[in-house]
Amino acid sequence: MKHTYAVTGMTCAGCQYKVQHLLSQVDHVKEASVDLEKGQVTVDMDQHIATPTLQSALKEYPKYQLTDAPAVASSISGDAVQDEAKSWFETYKPIVIIFGYITLVSIIVGSTLIGFNELLAMRVFMAGFFLVFSFFKLLNLDGFADSYAMYDVIARRFKGWGYLYALIELALGIAYAADFNPVATNIITLVVMSVSIIGVLQTVLNKRAIQCACLGGVFNLPMSTVTIIEDGLMILMSALMLFMY
CATH class of the missing domain: 3.30.70.100 (Alpha-Beta Plaits)
Structure with a gap:
């Protein structure tokens, strides 16, 4: 009910x-x-x-x-109709633009005089991803922690993990940018993102209508397969980089 x-x-x-x-x-x-x-x-x-x-x-x-x-009229308002009519791109435009920018910079940096450096491009992509996404989380850390605790398997039991997670993302972004101990950095990324995707999968598969916390409380984005792809891409890239190292 x-x-x-x-x-x-x-x-x-x-x-x-x-x-x-x-x-x-x-x-x-x-x-x-x-x-x-x-x-x-x-x-x-x-x-x-x-x-x-x-x-x-x-x-x-x-x-x-x-x-x-109080009782709510059964008629649907114009705003509600407009929300329903939102296209996929309009809904996820912030993530699409961010990924587009990071991908473009990664391709430019990876394009060297002797050919395309896949490892360098992926490292730049990972650095950009973690630095940008941690930035949005840190803008409203309390809001992110509250939102993250609604679906993450660890944050549901220990809310402090939400605060720590944002700082881990920042540290990983700096580590990738500085090319600091790449093996350890990619192992930590693989573990952290693998744990993170569990709660995302549970939420999406159970069709729970909640907001995604990937960009903190700045944008009101619904949890969907886009979040799975986002986390899955980080897992795949960190595993590939480990293999290449």
Whole structure:
């Protein structure tokens, strides 16, 4: 069963992720989905949960006030229709542009006078990927940690892993850029990204409608096969680089 509630005090994607995460931890809640623009949260539960129980889940953050939402008209607004009509490119444009920029720079750097250096191009790509993606996570580290804890297998049990993960990405980006101990760097990448993709696969295969935390709380991107491809590409490239070394 699903119930919709009004939530006040949410001002950004970080608030959205925090409310979703806190309500998702309540017993018998299968999923909590926040509509930031409407100031509402839809809770999917396997049995009825009293409103005070949900309110108590937010008690450590008094600015978030949950109440029973007023009746919502059944007609679909123009904004909703526009959201439904969004193309794949419009939805994932930030990731497409970032990957395009990083790929272009990698190709340019890898193109040497004696031919194309695949190892150099991949190293530059990995450096760019981790530096750019860690940058967006660090812009709102709390928001990223809350969002990441909603699906990552480690962050669900230890929220601090979300903070550590962003710093690991930054360190890996610097290591690839400096060509520091490439074997160790690629082994760490292979392990970290392999663990990360487990939660992504579980979320996508279970068709849970939550936001992807890959770009932190800056962009509201849905979790999908795009996230699997993103993590899978890092795993594949780190494995190839290990083989080449």
